[in-house]
Amino acid sequence: MTTSLNPFDPDIEAVARNFADRAAAAPDEALTQWRADTASLSPVQRATSARLAASQLSWRAKAALGGSSSGTALLADWEGDRMRAPYVPQLPLLTTRQTYAYCAGIVLQRGTPAAINALKQGRMILVGLRRETSTLANRGRGVYDDHIVVLNGGDGLRTARVFPACTEPGAQYSQRAAPKGTGRVDDRYNDVIYKHAEGFDMNGDGIKEVGRLRAGTYFFGEKPKGHLKARAFQATRTQTAERDTDGDGRFNAIDPNRIDPKTVGTTMYIHRGGTQASGNTWSAGCQTVPNDVYPRFLASMGQMSSFHYVLVDGY
Incomplete structure (x- = not known):
C-alpha cells in the first residue's frame, strides 16, 4: 500500500522507515512500495529518503533485498551515493522537517558512529x-x-x-x-x-x-x-x-x-x-x-x- 504523502511537505522519513521495516520480511513488496512512494519526490527528497532508509536497514533486510536483481541494484546505487559528493541545495528547504531530514541523512550516511549516536539521542x-x-x-x-x-x-x-x-x-x-x-x-x-x-x-x-x-x-x-x-x-x-x-x-x-x-x-x-x-x-x-x-x-x-x-x- 502506497504511503499517503503531502505534496507540499512529504514525510520522507516515514517513506524511509516504512521501506526499512518491510524489506526483511517482504522485499519485493517493499521495493514496489518504494518505487511508488518516491516517484513524485524531488531529486533532493528522493536522495534524502534513500540515505535515511539505508541507515535503518538490518543485515537481514540487506540479505533479502540482495536476493533480486532490482534489490541488488538499489543497494548498489545507495552505496555509490555514499561514495559520491552529495548535492547541496540552497537551504533552508520549504519546511523545517525537510531541512532537518536532509541534514540528518547526511549525518547518518557520513558521520562517525559517535555523531550518529548523538543525532539519534536528539543532541545538538x-x-x-x-x-x-x-x-x-x-x-x-x-x-x-x-x-x-x-x-x-x-x-x-x-x-x-x-x-x-x-x-x-x-x-x-x-x-x-x-x-x-x-x-x-x-x-x-x-x-x-x-x-x-x-x-x-x-x-x-x-x-x-x-x-x-x-x-x-x-x-x-x-x-x-x-x-x-x-x-x-x-x-x-x-x-x-x-x-x-x-x-x-x-x-x-x-x-x-x-x-x-x-x-x-x-x-x-x-x-x-x-x-x-x-x-x-x-x-x-x-x-x-x-x-x-x-x-x-x-x-x-x-x-x-x-x-x-x-x-x-x-x-
Missing part, C-alpha cells in the same frame, strides 16, 4: 555543507557560499537552523600573494588583496600553503577566551587539513602531499567572520559565520559548549 549537532570555491575568488577574501546547520532534536523539536558560512581559506592569507619585486610571489595571485601569510610548507618548495579542514567528523568545545573578541569553538583533538600545494586555488587529488594530519593541531576554529556586506570572510582555514548573523548562530546553540561537527564536501 552542527553540519557543514561545503561547495568548493577557489581560494582566489573575491580577490582572495573568501565567499560565504557554504552552510553551517545547527540540528537539534531535543524534546522532539527537530529544528534545523541554517547559516551562511565559509569553510575554506581565502588567498589573502597565502604566501603566494605576498609582494615580490613589482609583482607577487606567484603571478596567478596578482589580483589578490594580500593580508598576511599563514599555512605550512608541505612539499618543501619554500612556500607556505594555505589549508582547509578536511571533510569528516570533529568534536568541538568552547574555546577558552574566545576568538576575535567573541565566543568561538575549538576542536578537542588534532584536525586534518588539506593543503593547496600546487597553488591553483583548489584542494584536490592533483595537489602533491596535500593531506596534512599533524601541523594544524586544533587551530581551525569555528568563529565569527566579516559581515556579508564587507565581502571578507576572515577565513584562513577556519569555519566562519558572518558577523551580522553570528549572534543568531550563537543563540541557536544556547548554552551548549560541546558538539559534533560533520563537514562534507558537496557540489
Whole structure:
C-alpha cells in the first residue's frame, strides 16, 4: 500500500522507515512500495529518503533485498551515493522537517558512529555543507557560499537552523600573494588583496600553503577566551587539513602531499567572520559565520559548549 504523502511537505522519513521495516520480511513488496512512494519526490527528497532508509536497514533486510536483481541494484546505487559528493541545495528547504531530514541523512550516511549516536539521542549537532570555491575568488577574501546547520532534536523539536558560512581559506592569507619585486610571489595571485601569510610548507618548495579542514567528523568545545573578541569553538583533538600545494586555488587529488594530519593541531576554529556586506570572510582555514548573523548562530546553540561537527564536501 502506497504511503499517503503531502505534496507540499512529504514525510520522507516515514517513506524511509516504512521501506526499512518491510524489506526483511517482504522485499519485493517493499521495493514496489518504494518505487511508488518516491516517484513524485524531488531529486533532493528522493536522495534524502534513500540515505535515511539505508541507515535503518538490518543485515537481514540487506540479505533479502540482495536476493533480486532490482534489490541488488538499489543497494548498489545507495552505496555509490555514499561514495559520491552529495548535492547541496540552497537551504533552508520549504519546511523545517525537510531541512532537518536532509541534514540528518547526511549525518547518518557520513558521520562517525559517535555523531550518529548523538543525532539519534536528539543532541545538538552542527553540519557543514561545503561547495568548493577557489581560494582566489573575491580577490582572495573568501565567499560565504557554504552552510553551517545547527540540528537539534531535543524534546522532539527537530529544528534545523541554517547559516551562511565559509569553510575554506581565502588567498589573502597565502604566501603566494605576498609582494615580490613589482609583482607577487606567484603571478596567478596578482589580483589578490594580500593580508598576511599563514599555512605550512608541505612539499618543501619554500612556500607556505594555505589549508582547509578536511571533510569528516570533529568534536568541538568552547574555546577558552574566545576568538576575535567573541565566543568561538575549538576542536578537542588534532584536525586534518588539506593543503593547496600546487597553488591553483583548489584542494584536490592533483595537489602533491596535500593531506596534512599533524601541523594544524586544533587551530581551525569555528568563529565569527566579516559581515556579508564587507565581502571578507576572515577565513584562513577556519569555519566562519558572518558577523551580522553570528549572534543568531550563537543563540541557536544556547548554552551548549560541546558538539559534533560533520563537514562534507558537496557540489
